[in-house]
Amino acid sequence: MRLAKSAPWLRAAVLLPALLLPFGLAHAGKTLDQIRQRSQLSCGVSTGVIGFSSVDSQGNWRGLDVDVCRAIAAAVLHDPDKVKYVPLNSQQRFTALQSGEVDILSRDTTWTLTRDASMGLSFTAVTYYDGQGFLVPKKLRLTSAKQLKNAEICVQSGTTTEKNLNDYFKAQGVRIKPVVFEKFESAIKAFFSGRCQAYTTDASALAFIRSKEAAKPDDYQVLPELISKEPLAPVVRRGDDEWFAIVKWVVFALIEAEEYGVTRKNVETMKASPNPAIGRLLGSAEDSGKPLGLDRDWAARAVGAVGNYGEIFQRNVGADSPLKLARGLNALWNKGGLMYAPPIR
Numbered sequence: 001m002r003l004a005k006s007a008p009w010l011r012a013a014v015l016l017p018a019l020l021l022p023f024g025l026a027h028a029g030k031t032l033d034q035i036r037q038r039s040q041l042s043c044g045v046s047t048g049v050i051g052f053s054s055v056d057s058q059g060n061w062r063g064l065d066v067d068v069c070r071a072i073a074a075a076v077l078h079d080p081d082k083v084k085y086v087p088l089n090s091q092q093r094f095t096a097l098q099s100g101e102v103d104i105l106s107r108d109t110t111w112t113l114t115r116d117a118s119m120g121l122s123f124t125a126v127t128y129y130d131g132q133g134f135l136v137p138k139k140l141r142l143t144s145a146k147q148l149k150n151a152e153i154c155v156q157s158g159t160t161t162e163k164n165l166n167d168y169f170k171a172q173g174v175r176i177k178p179v180v181f182e183k184f185e186s187a188i189k190a191f192f193s194g195r196c197q198a199y200t201t202d203a204s205a206l207a208f209i210r211s212k213e214a215a216k217p218d219d220y221q222v223l224p225e226l227i228s229k230e231p232l233a234p235v236v237r238r239g240d241d242e243w244f245a246i247v248k249w250v251v252f253a254l255i256e257a258e259e260y261g262v263t264r265k266n267v268e269t270m271k272a273s274p275n276p277a278i279g280r281l282l283g284s285a286e287d288s289g290k291p292l293g294l295d296r297d298w299a300a301r302a303v304g305a306v307g308n309y310g311e312i313f314q315r316n317v318g319a320d321s322p323l324k325l326a327r328g329l330n331a332l333w334n335k336g337g338l339m340y341a342p343p344i345r
């Protein structure tokens, strides 16, 4: 555009936002404004996947995905309890985020190109690297998913699971019959009543379905094949870069805290650490909250509320949980895994 020759009103329209930019940069974003106004984070979760998001016997939401929302609430609202949980099944989840019903979707949701590029949404940072597997009754004596020729396989709709299932067997030249359910509960009920010979979903959820939903877990086994990549990540609406940055960096802070040995218990004493990286993370050496529109204690509060990524993993899905999932791909990058936070500086 040749601005010098343009009409004065056009010049003003183009230049005014540029002049306001320095002030705009200090602004925290409209999603955060709304969250602060209502003093509550609205967090979209699943309808009940133990380890990730489910209600415990005392009526509290628990899980790795729930802890991500608690960490964010601690960072932005100074209170991990100021979260409203909205249970959403696979079909409902994206509309709830697009319509503004939730501020964030923190719920077993795989980062894919189509979801990230064409739905008005942005995936933030991976919180769990998963893969799709199969749960089968042991009495079928199967040793490989490739033996599922002509099998009926129960699967939930609106998922990557449904698509991968078709792709995988198409590539093998093997015919199978997907039996599709909209509701999670109906899908697992159908499988355990014998409607299907196999149930397929993310391997982390299979561990929960086998240990918690089967009358006799020992009658079932997970087959060795993982047929897909399922990087699970919290999702936000597009168009609010400040909120996008906050969610991303809270997740990174939890990972960075594990890397530097900052835990829920020692977070206060670690503020005195001579290590500059810890001083930046915890706001004692440098104010890492300012660029995010937050105060300097944002990350310390997040870690103080839920612990570092390793603690979150262990409590919800790892050694201290009924699922006993191995860290595997979810170990830190310097321990053979993929969990890697860009530098907080």
Ligand SMILES: N[C@@H](CCC(=O)N[C@@H](CS)C(=O)NCC(=O)O)C(=O)O
Pocket: 046, 047, 048, 049, 088, 089, 090, 091, 108, 109, 110, 156, 158, 159, 160, 161, 183, 184, 201, 202, 205, 230
């Ligand atoms: N990661 C896959 C599957 C996610 C998914 O929705 N899985 C089901 C089966 S475990 C689930 O979480 N259901 C719980 C619900 O619908 O509330 C995706 O993003 O499409």
